[in-house]
Amino acid sequence: LAKTTQPISMDSYEGQEVNITCSHNNIATNDYITWYQQFPSQGPRFIIQGYKTKVTNEVASLFIPADRKSSTLSLPRVSLSDTAVYYCLVGDPPNSGYSTLTFGKGTMLLVSP
């Protein structure tokens, strides 16, 4: 049973806000929700992590409803350089030191001019 489910792909235009929703119906009490971004020919890069409610950093916002069975990554005013694959992960927080990350299939975001 997949731990996370996300859209395979999304299209957007420069300047728009993009929201990518991830379903994780079987999230465990201690699981954190983490998003990574991967450009071609590069390793994944950490974007944001959260446990509940809303988290915001300089790159994105993460919205987590009370039941934590889904989460939404929000990218404000995307640019062409935001074209990448976005992975939603649930599990130990990636700053725990011992966590092993389980990647799902990811969402390919294509930003057009």
Added chain:
Amino acid sequence: SAVISQKPSRDICQRGTSLTIQCQVDSQVTMMFWYRQQPGQSLTLIATANQGSEATYESGFVIDKFPISRPNLTFSTLTVSNMSPEDSSIYLCSVGGSLNQPQHFGDGTRLSIL
């Protein structure tokens, strides 16, 4: 954040040969991980490598095929042995996170087997 360097960045190899991939980190880390990313696919964890102990392999990966070394806190190698075309993938190492630093990745080694 720690800087991770992988060598080689890419290689083309003949089937039946073996290749050792190096992962160098510019700071001491306890946990290092090796992942495989097959063409067009997501990342799959191969093994976890702690310094001073044997690597722990995930289901579907065995030490004979993917021997790992972890001689110190800044370095690890992954060998892909007796390669076949099915081993054509990107192999990535990552280092475990800490309180202020999430787990992060090198840029991978793109391996093609003919």
